[in-house]
Amino acid sequence: MKFKVEDYFVPWIKGIPMYISNHIELAWQRPELHRMMSNENPNPPSPKVLEAIAKYGAMDNRYPDQGLVVRGKIAEINGLPGAANVMLGNGSSEVFDMIFRSFLEVGDEVIQHTPCFGIYKLRCQILGGKIVSVPMVYKDKQMCYDADGILNAITHKTKIIVVANPNNPTGNFMDEKDFIRIAETGIPFIVDEAYIEYAFHKSMVKLIKDYPNVLVTRTMSKAYGLAGLRFGYALGDKKVIDQISATLIPWNVGTVPMWAALAAFEDAEALKQRVDFNNSEVSFIEESLSDIPGFVIFHSYANYILFDCGATGKTGAEVLKYAQERNMILRGETEKYGSNGWFRVTIGSKEENRMFVKVVREFFGMKD
Numbered sequence: 001m002k003f004k005v006e007d008y009f010v011p012w013i014k015g016i017p018m019y020i021s022n023h024i025e026l027a028w029q030r031p032e033l034h035r036m037m038s039n040e041n042p043n044p045p046s047p048k049v050l051e052a053i054a055k056y057g058a059m060d061n062r063y064p065d066q067g068l069v070v071r072g073k074i075a076e077i078n079g080l081p082g083a084a085n086v087m088l089g090n091g092s093s094e095v096f097d098m099i100f101r102s103f104l105e106v107g108d109e110v111i112q113h114t115p116c117f118g119i120y121k122l123r124c125q126i127l128g129g130k131i132v133s134v135p136m137v138y139k140d141k142q143m144c145y146d147a148d149g150i151l152n153a154i155t156h157k158t159k160i161i162v163v164a165n166p167n168n169p170t171g172n173f174m175d176e177k178d179f180i181r182i183a184e185t186g187i188p189f190i191v192d193e194a195y196i197e198y199a200f201h202k203s204m205v206k207l208i209k210d211y212p213n214v215l216v217t218r219t220m221s222k223a224y225g226l227a228g229l230r231f232g233y234a235l236g237d238k239k240v241i242d243q244i245s246a247t248l249i250p251w252n253v254g255t256v257p258m259w260a261a262l263a264a265f266e267d268a269e270a271l272k273q274r275v276d277f278n279n280s281e282v283s284f285i286e287e288s289l290s291d292i293p294g295f296v297i298f299h300s301y302a303n304y305i306l307f308d309c310g311a312t313g314k315t316g317a318e319v320l321k322y323a324q325e326r327n328m329i330l331r332g333e334t335e336k337y338g339s340n341g342w343f344r345v346t347i348g349s350k351e352e353n354r355m356f357v358k359v360v361r362e363f364f365g366m367k368d
């Protein structure tokens, strides 16, 4: 008897392709394009980070340790007792994976709040879980969190709730009282704070003390500008972090990312400069486009801005095409809330942001 390898795959991964970010592939293939689509940082790593990369790169013949120094530093920045409250991952995408593996069995449910980051759904599917999407409420030209909707979606199969703070792509925060209402359920609750450094005072890390089911995830890919380094982490109650750490692939974070991350954490001035630059550029773009009739701008607390141009009679896809013909990659969104006018820009360099404003104003027939 001859067996077929296809029949051995677990059913829930069958047919799922490798995740490829087409716009990132395109950007690497055509470096002349302006990358204003993936919420990267336009500024290269600071000299102190580059120094650490060179120094620890020279020791890459050795295995890394468990990262106690950088974990201790992260705990200190976040007012947590120590390194045992911090788990490291190869980007926060891997951190979600480890958390999901720790709580999900086949058929279990993960609640997410849409529109949101796509990786939650992908990691859930790979484990045979079911993603339950609760849409945000779009009213009065604002995208509002719906904590009641999230709470109402809970079933006996709900094993994880994930909410981003601030959300990607909408750029806004949920109220603290709603975070508390969800935390009160006791269900594992991931608060994804990938962009929190742009408004650090809004962090929900303080909830960890009273709610051991709360796990805050972070990344160095955004405000710290180290997306290519792949370094993310989870903050949580010591016992919970201990248990989730059982899923860690040994040496998942290399020596270079760990020490480069430490250098970035220690360089508070470089972070401040990046955050200040970003936040003033967000204001510049929002103000510069505020007079386009029917054009909805979602005020952002992160390094991207979402727009809905549905009421102008144009589509987001048309804006993307027009921008790409001018060497600028923006990000589209699927049709939702009866509009196909969605698109998102990532804050670029000063020059790129002015170019973006010019392109958008020109597209909508606005004077300079």
Ligand SMILES: Cc1ncc(COP(=O)(O)O)c(C=O)c1O
Pocket: 038, 039, 090, 091, 092, 093, 094, 117, 164, 167, 168, 192, 194, 218, 219, 220, 221, 227, 231, 232
């Ligand atoms: C909300 C959100 N969370 C997490 C991430 C992933 O970041 P990482 O590079 O750490 O995997 C992103 C990246 O775009 C994001 O938008």
